[in-house]
Amino acid sequence: MDDIANLKQTLSDSIAAAEDQAALEAVRVSALGKKGQVTQLMKGLGGMSPEERKTAGPALNALKDEIATLLDSRKQALESVEMDLRLATERVDVSLTPRPESEGFIHPVSQVIDEITAVFGDMGFSVAEGPDIEQDFYNFTALNIPPEHPARQMHDTFYLNDTGEGERMLLRTHTSPVQIRTMENNKPPYRIIAPGRTYRCDSDMTHTPMFHQVEGLVIDRDINMSHLKGCLQEFTRSFFDVADLNVRFRPSYFPFTEPSAELDIGCTRNGNSLTIGGDDWLEVLGCGMVHPKVLEYVGVDPNEWQGFAFGMGIDRIAMLKYGIPDLRAFFESDLRWLRHYGFSALDVPGLAGGLAR
Numbered sequence: 001m002d003d004i005a006n007l008k009q010t011l012s013d014s015i016a017a018a019e020d021q022a023a024l025e026a027v028r029v030s031a032l033g034k035k036g037q038v039t040q041l042m043k044g045l046g047g048m049s050p051e052e053r054k055t056a057g058p059a060l061n062a063l064k065d066e067i068a069t070l071l072d073s074r075k076q077a078l079e080s081v082e083m084d085l086r087l088a089t090e091r092v093d094v095s096l097t098p099r100p101e102s103e104g105f106i107h108p109v110s111q112v113i114d115e116i117t118a119v120f121g122d123m124g125f126s127v128a129e130g131p132d133i134e135q136d137f138y139n140f141t142a143l144n145i146p147p148e149h150p151a152r153q154m155h156d157t158f159y160l161n162d163t164g165e166g167e168r169m170l171l172r173t174h175t176s177p178v179q180i181r182t183m184e185n186n187k188p189p190y191r192i193i194a195p196g197r198t199y200r201c202d203s204d205m206t207h208t209p210m211f212h213q214v215e216g217l218v219i220d221r222d223i224n225m226s227h228l229k230g231c232l233q234e235f236t237r238s239f240f241d242v243a244d245l246n247v248r249f250r251p252s253y254f255p256f257t258e259p260s261a262e263l264d265i266g267c268t269r270n271g272n273s274l275t276i277g278g279d280d281w282l283e284v285l286g287c288g289m290v291h292p293k294v295l296e297y298v299g300v301d302p303n304e305w306q307g308f309a310f311g312m313g314i315d316r317i318a319m320l321k322y323g324i325p326d327l328r329a330f331f332e333s334d335l336r337w338l339r340h341y342g343f344s345a346l347d348v349p350g351l352a353g354g355l356a357r
């Protein structure tokens with residue numbers, strides 16, 4: 001019986017001395033594990049006389065229970081110490097000033113596309129899209145630019161490699177093919193804009209092989225030239241935020257419109273600098289009444305439906321509105337440039353957006 005009392009003392013001392021879960025587990029194994037001291041003593045019961053077993057049995061069982069209870073309570077104590085420690089080290093100090101985060105910026109082209117969309121959105125337009133890789137039919141033929149038409153030469157088209165399977169695909173030279181795709185896939189009336197990337201084999205101070213355009217198309221039963229004029233005058237005044245901006249429509253030629261016009265807005269030139277508003281003129285877009293042949297190509301009856309279209313370069317008007325001098329910098333992905341000319345992502349897109357800082 002002394003053995004049991006001694007063992008109990010040693011084990012409870014070791015339990016109390018265990019500083020962490022691993023040490024405690026080692027004590028548990030040494031006492032109650034398969035080869036543990038208590039387990040061994042219990043195995044010895046089999047070799048005892050019935051008399052001895054009568055006293056040793058209950059004593060050993062009690063020892064086992066006591067040790068198990070001591071182990072358990074030590075375990076809980078250690079756990080709560082560990083939890084306190086974690087709570088102390090992982091405490092969130094809400095009074096700390098936030099660490100600076102690196103914020104991304106909206107590219108001026110994306111910003112201007114959002115602004116254009118906001119103005120036309122208010123006028124009831126929705127946004128349409130089309131592929132960058134186009135078929136000749138959508139980029140030219142259906143826009144009344146047949147194969148021998150001289151306008152094809154002016155487009156400096158990038159053609160994809162000949163795959164030997166039918167005609168060669170091309171990179172769209174303007175957003176006008178989206179007009180065709182929209183009319184082909186939907187029933188009139190239409191009131192859409194289509195912003196997107198366009199490509200021409202051209203590169204100098206003011207031209208990049210990839211650039212951006214926005215197309216517009218309005219077709220209904222009685223849309224006429226005065227709707228075209230009112231809509232585009234309203235757009236330029238809202239977009240440039242100049243209420244009395246001069247606008248003028250100059251006769252022009254496009255194969256897909258008849259009559260065709262170009263829209264100039266008032267500007268002021270001073271040496272190399274150019275500002276919006278004033279008595280000088282700056283060309284901003286091409287437009288016109290959609291040619292009946294174009295409507296016929298997409299199966300829209302020109303005796304029932306008519307309307308206007310326009311196409312505008314986005315990059316140039318972004319440069320104008322935000323005083324960005326070099327077009328090529330738009331596409332160089334220089335982060336310093338983007339931080340300077342970009343827009344805060346937290347601004348609400350639309351006309352409210354100004355320069356980031």
Ligand code: DAH
Pocket residue numbers: 173174175176215216254256257285286287288308309310311312
């Ligand atoms: N697609 C023409 C271009 O890239 C721009 C244009 C002019 C589009 C007149 C139109 C339009 O929809 O009516 O030069």
